Amino acid sequence: MKRQSLRKSAARLVAGLLCLGAGAAVQPALRAQALGQTELQTLQQSFGKDASTRAIQNVLTQDANIKANALNRERQGKIDHFFKYRADVKGITDQKRSGRCWMFTSLNTLRPGVMKQYNIDAFNFSHNYLYFWDMLEKSNLFLENMIRTADRDQDDREVVTFFQNPVNDGGVWNLYYNLASKYGVVPAEVMPETEHSNATSQMVSLVNERLRKGGMQIRKAAAQAAEAGRPDAAALRTIKMATLKDVYRILSLCLGEPPAQFTWRYKTKDGEIKALENYTPMRFYQEVVPADFTPDTYVMIMHDPTRPYYQVYDIANYRNTYEGLNWVYLNLPAEEIKKAALASIKAGEPMYTSSDVGKQFQSDAGLLDPSLYDYNSLLGVDFSMDKKDRILSRQSGSAHAMLLIGCDTDAKDQPVKWEFENSWGPNAGHNGYLTFTDAWFDEYMFRFVINKKYLDNKALKALKTTPVALPVWDYMF
Numbered sequence: 001m002k003r004q005s006l007r008k009s010a011a012r013l014v015a016g017l018l019c020l021g022a023g024a025a026v027q028p029a030l031r032a033q034a035l036g037q038t039e040l041q042t043l044q045q046s047f048g049k050d051a052s053t054r055a056i057q058n059v060l061t062q063d064a065n066i067k068a069n070a071l072n073r074e075r076q077g078k079i080d081h082f083f084k085y086r087a088d089v090k091g092i093t094d095q096k097r098s099g100r101c102w103m104f105t106s107l108n109t110l111r112p113g114v115m116k117q118y119n120i121d122a123f124n125f126s127h128n129y130l131y132f133w134d135m136l137e138k139s140n141l142f143l144e145n146m147i148r149t150a151d152r153d154q155d156d157r158e159v160v161t162f163f164q165n166p167v168n169d170g171g172v173w174n175l176y177y178n179l180a181s182k183y184g185v186v187p188a189e190v191m192p193e194t195e196h197s198n199a200t201s202q203m204v205s206l207v208n209e210r211l212r213k214g215g216m217q218i219r220k221a222a223a224q225a226a227e228a229g230r231p232d233a234a235a236l237r238t239i240k241m242a243t244l245k246d247v248y249r250i251l252s253l254c255l256g257e258p259p260a261q262f263t264w265r266y267k268t269k270d271g272e273i274k275a276l277e278n279y280t281p282m283r284f285y286q287e288v289v290p291a292d293f294t295p296d297t298y299v300m301i302m303h304d305p306t307r308p309y310y311q312v313y314d315i316a317n318y319r320n321t322y323e324g325l326n327w328v329y330l331n332l333p334a335e336e337i338k339k340a341a342l343a344s345i346k347a348g349e350p351m352y353t354s355s356d357v358g359k360q361f362q363s364d365a366g367l368l369d370p371s372l373y374d375y376n377s378l379l380g381v382d383f384s385m386d387k388k389d390r391i392l393s394r395q396s397g398s399a400h401a402m403l404l405i406g407c408d409t410d411a412k413d414q415p416v417k418w419e420f421e422n423s424w425g426p427n428a429g430h431n432g433y434l435t436f437t438d439a440w441f442d443e444y445m446f447r448f449v450i451n452k453k454y455l456d457n458k459a460l461k462a463l464k465t466t467p468v469a470l471p472v473w474d475y476m477f
Contacts, residue, residue: 053380056378056379056380066375066378066379067373069378070373070374070375070377070378070379071362071372071373071374072371072372072373072374075369075371075372079367079369079417079435079437080435081366081419081430081433081435082408083406083407083408083417083419084407084408084409085342085345085346085406085407085408085409086345086405086406086407086419087112087345087348087349087350087405087406088112088348089108089111089112089350089403089405089421090111090112090115090121090122091111091122091123091124092421092422092423092425092426092431092432092433093108093124093423093425094423094424094425094426095127095423095424096193096198096199097198097199097200097201098131098169098197098198098199098200099168099169099170099200100127100131100169100171100200101354101400101401101402101423102170102171102172102173102175102176102352102354102401103127103130103131103134103171103175103176104127104401104423105173105352105353105354105401105402105403105423106173106176106177106352106401106449107125107127107130107176107185108350108403108421108423109293109350109351109352109403110125110288110289110290110293111123111124111125113288113290114288117288118266118268118274119268119269119270120266120267120268120269121269123187123188124187124188125185125186125187125188126185126186126187126188126189126190126191126192127188127193127197128191128192128193128194128197128255128256129183129185129186129190129191129258129259129281130176130179130180130183130185131169131197131200131255132191132251132255132256132257132258133179133182133183133258134171134175134179134320135167135204135207135247135251136244136247136248136251137178137179137320137321137322137324138166138167138168138320139166139167139207139211139243139244139247140240140244140321140322141317141319141320141321141322142162142166142167142211142215143211143214143215143218143240143243143244144240144322145158145162145317146162146214146215146218146219146240147218147222147233147236147237147240149162150218150219150222150223150236151222151226154219157471157473158471158472158473161472161473162215162472163212163215165208166207166208166211166212166215167204167207167208167211168204169200169204171320172300172318172327172354172401172447173298173300173352173449174295174300174318174319174324174325174326174327174328175319175320175324175327177294177295177324177325178319178320178321178324178325179320179321180285180289181285181294182321182324183258183281183282184280184281184282184283184284184285184286185281185284185285185288185289186258186259186262186264186281186284187264187266187284189264190259190262190264191256191258191259194254194255194256196254196255197254197255203250203251203254203255206250207247207250207251210243210246210247210250211243211247213243214239214240214242214243217239217243218236218239218240221235221236221239222236258281259281260280260281261278261279261280262278262279262280262281263275263276263277263278263279264276264279264284295325295328297451297452297453298449298450298451298452299329299330299449299450299452299455299463300327300328300329300330300447300448300449301329301330301331301332301337301340301447301448301449301450301455301459302329302330302331302332302446302447302448303331303332303333303334303337303445303446304331304391304446304476305386305387305388305391306388306391306392306475306476307331308331309331309332309333310330310331310332310458310459310462311330311331311462311465311468312328312329312330312331312462312463312465312466312467312468313328313329313330313331313467313468313469313470314326314327314328314467314468314469314470315327315328315470315472315474315477316469316470316471316472317472318472318477327477328467329447330459330462330463332459334441334442334445336455336456336459337445337448338415338438338441339456340448340450340454340455340456340459341404341407341418341448341450341454342407342409342415343454344450344451344454345404345405345406345407347454349451350403350404350405350421351403351404351448351449351450352401352403352404352447352448352449353401353402353403353404353420353445353446353447353448353449354398354399354400354401354402354446354447355398355399355400355402355436355444355445355446356396356397356398356399356400356444356446357399357400357402357434357444358399358400359396359443359444360372360373360440360443360444361434363428363429365429365430366428366429366430366431366433366434366435367430367434367435367436368434368435368436368437368440368444369436369437369439369440370437370439370440370443371439387442387443387444391475391476392475394475396443396444397446397476398446398447398476401447402420402421402422402423402434403420403421404418404419404420404448405419405420405421405433406418406419407419415438415441416437416438417435417436417437417438418435418436418437418438418441419433419434419435419436420433420434420435420436421433422434
């Protein structure tokens, strides 16, 4: 109610400003103003060219890398990569130029168990296999949304949102679950990566072009049927299937067709060569993925200070399969999330997480800390905002999924810093891993998937409440 009241007040203010010139009575202080000579002189005078300012100007006009010049030397060497608690992980994956971090992170959670099960030194899942089905399923969901909203105006907010971005690489853990529980999983050797799974932009652009055409065909056919007074759902789904045939062709040409059955040979640590013969992807999934790695046991939690804590939220249409689960999460305070995360790491369980990794990130050193880059001192401008304002102003949001694997604590066992296993290859960051301080956790961490046994009673009770529905255009997603 408070947020609605604030929005109404802001709307009234904007409406008043827009009424200028129409005879509306507006307070002089609120009237729109162009930049005149007085304002320009004020701005020019504010830029005092003392010696320090001239020196900074000389540097920045010759060097386009503002970030490098803002590196805070006082923080260099103050953060190490040692951790008291660390889950058992092995090997770094590389998503290349694709947005499949959510898929890599979800499957990376499972890799250590597969290595142990088959007594092997290394293992990777085929991300290309799941990516094929992800793109096809998202295409079907888009077209079904076109059918569902075919009677709405073209500028309806949902319709606009769907057309703006029919499908993309992005996602979260529930999308992995929707795919794996329907199509199974396979080893990387069974369906290797291709140039288009490693660099997805051109293929996705063409898929979206074909989907937008199909979406418009559906809308036009629905309008013609409505005008004739003869609704014809079958005709709309005929258009849908014709569109999906073309999408399937594009995906198959660029990614290869997913196998219905496979044989996988592997070599154990003891030198034995073994094989899984005539397996289906679903059989492999059932054998290598723990039976409890489902939304019944593992839940998504979020730190979003713009909304009430201990409340469950459901984001409309944030899924890939039409029949699958939406993205549902429990919003919790950061301190409660830290307690649960530390308990999980101590028990040897890494966690799917996502964060705004680009903020205050020293990529070559693999470090993240709120004070790594001092833009305020370099530019003489105060950029400070709290996390809530950064989210609401779109300055910050969850951008990348990684596996949370480690935590270092002080003498009182309170977190000091944490560790990510990333999916940008072994040469990125600190040998493929990233270290972030507890202060960075507070500011830029967002989503976690955790076994609910690590949550306290208050959080478990909140999980049972009815979710608050959020729209497809919600600012956090």
